[in-house]
Amino acid sequence: MSKEDVFSILEKVLKATEADQCEAYLSGISWGLTRFANSYIHQNVAEDNERLTVRVVFGKKIGKARTNQLDPESIAEVVQRAEKIARAQKETPDFVTLPEPTPVSQVKGFYKETAEVSPEERALTVKASIDVADEKGITVSGAYYTGVEELAAMNSLGIEAYFKGTVSSFKINTSIEGGTGLAQDFSRNHKNLNPEVLTEKACKKALASRKTEKIPPGVYPVILEETAVCDMLGNLAAMTFGAQSYQEGRSAFSGHLGEKMVDESISVWDNGLEEYGFPVPFDTEGVAKQKVDIFSEGVAQDVVYDSFYAHKEGKKSTGHSVDVPIPIGPLPTNLFMGKGTSNLDDLISGCEKGILVTRFHYTNPMHRLKTVITGMTRDGTFLVENGEVVKGLKNLRFTQNILEALSATEGISNEWGTMRMEFVKVTICAPALHLGKFTFTGETLF
């Protein structure tokens, strides 16, 4: 749709309601995802869908309704459904108001060539990767998606925000007897993905991890590649960086802002306007994204807010409202950890003895306030001795306090890797890290 078409729909919503305040949010997607396994395309999907969410407010009574039908009758119906809920609602005592308008910056997020990628082009790209791996006797699996997303918000206080962006990702897992590997990238411009380089990288990793040996669980120095750091940072963000957990005392930041909590080499920020990652200029309330410093030189600075939690503290939203199935409150959505000056090879050569981890698998919190998570290593775990990778290791289980791990930072790489948590639409960009202590608590059979 055009911006005018979208705004016309949102205006119809605002005109149709008798509520004191009203907000309309539209998110549309037109995309295709080509998935491959056992070196062929086994799933290949295309979707066109638009969702209109309406929030109405009578005093402090709030109702919300959603539809994916955009004809005039359906628009009127969804407004009535939201109003019916609001009228039946109890008051939400901590609610103050919907957000006021803020100037929304423009970010470059739309690439015509990415919007026009066809299923054939995706298939041929996947086939090229399969052919490269076939020559090495390697089996591949993965996913390649491209498409267009359209986001718009309008409210009765004057917010009007619109963004059209493209999305793309290429991920490849490689497998050969005894070894596996992974390489992935995400970008608004599919030209940045470079599937050939990712395929070579993942093949190299699988070949290197073919022969693995056991190492006893224990505390070791580690070098975490970018994907592993993104995973760890994503967990920390969900537990710690949002205003809901902070206000409720469930965040490690609660009562500790301004304190040094990790090594001074660590800086973390969220910036929806930064072109790297997946920039979006506003949130699901139409509030402009603010850059939020979360750690500056190891010191806890701030958390991210939506309007509800911001108003509870008399603050303004930082533009981090999200619409996710879990009641998690505001979240960072384009999160960055600051780079260092070394490359990954420098980190490895600076490690006397330690474990090199390509990525983590199935991480989950064990104790949220203490930032303890557990998970497995996957797709390449290696022993480093005297600055060199000497052999592959069987995968290990870790159970680790993240803040303690980051407090023992000994090196940071000069390149970002990117990971997108698709279910919550959070993008994380992080460098590789050399950490002095990391606790492995178990082992598996492969």
Place this chain on the structure above:
Amino acid sequence: MKDMEKSLEIASKSGAEYCDIRFVINREEEIQVRGLNPEKVTSKMDQGYGMRVLYDGAWGFAAGQTPEKIAVKAVKVAKASALAQKEKIVLADVEPYTDFWETPMKKDPFSVPIEEKISLLLDCSKALLEPEGVRVSRTSMKTQSQEKWFFSSEGARIRQKIVYCGAMVSAVALDGGDMQRRSYPTSFGGDHSQEGYEFIESLNLFDHCQKTGEEAVALLKAPNCPSGNMDVVLESSQLALQVHESCGHPTELDRVLGYEASYAGTSFLTPEKVGNFRYGSPHVTIVADSTCSKGLGTFGYDDEGVRACKTVLVDEGVFSGYLTSRETAYTMGEPSNGAMRAMGFNFIPLIRMTNINLMQGDFTFEELLEDVKEGVYMETNRSWSIDDKRINFQFGCESGVLIERGELTTVVKNPSYTALTPEFWGACDAVSKDWRLWGLPNCGKGEPPQSMFVGHGTAPARFRDIQVGVG
């Protein structure tokens, strides 16, 4: 539904050897209360068409609002898939049924006034906050219906209407540097059942709030769970997640065949193990049953039109079968046992757990404890993680109680246990007869990610010499 017939015709005329189309209407009502704030009260309605096409042995899928358009698009996508195809996909045979199936229920949950539901959850939230030390209370209720029409080029014409509902209450206590949570009837969305509002009423949520809050506070002062190897008795909702992660997922045949390798991984239960691999002790029999009453994995037909049925996955400890689709079943030379479901019109069906049930044993709960010299009874999941072949796992629970010389003694906090799947189930030497069917509304799988509602019938069980107290 003429437009669905038309789209089948378009795809077939375009050369598709097989196609099916689903029209799905999803309706969802969600209420979330936090403290004294009814923060989120939402009604969602989505509908649309999703079409699968098999062209030259390769799959294509398209979803949207216009059946004729998606038929053309699905064929185009399938033709693209054929560019990187190794062997042509063949589907196991299925009888093309014409039928209607719906959830039996007494009281339609959508007909209950939303005021009543909000009031109940607010009252519960207030009651949870009463014990001194409770900092956060959270209550929620979810009702979902999925009405769907399935037409296939083989002649299937099936309509189904599935309705389920569920709820939970949860209290978080905080003190200094510690945080502890208790939930009822279980955590992460609570318990759900495929029946009417009578299920919500049967949970008696309000009556459990005071105790739930008090237990959260008591955990703050409780000692940590000891570390070491000892016996473990698991409460049935924790065991439901244990079955889910270490039996349900690894018996999905698409995962076994590598279809999920790039996401959550594969499975150690490879085909040569069927019928001869000792998965657990003789006390362990696990079935997939999409026919059992009130289960979240219960239906008339799966999203490939295969009729609901019961399949034994583990027979007295021996691994004996998979959850299958028509495509994967063909590779085993078998008919599909009907496990394909899609989250909505805009997603392809994947092999999903139905109701994966650990069959009940003969023991009373007291008998489970009776000859435990040193052990821990653990309740209600708090954390879960398993490796990408479903072998090494680690679970954390909300609460534990020490078992000393056959008696429950001291409450302990942060209980956790870890093991390798076959060793763990091999250490099961007793399953109780207190069987209960749990409904999990949020099982994740696939790319793009889909969340599915599944069921698990379990009874408390005992496991010998397990590593506990990790991290």
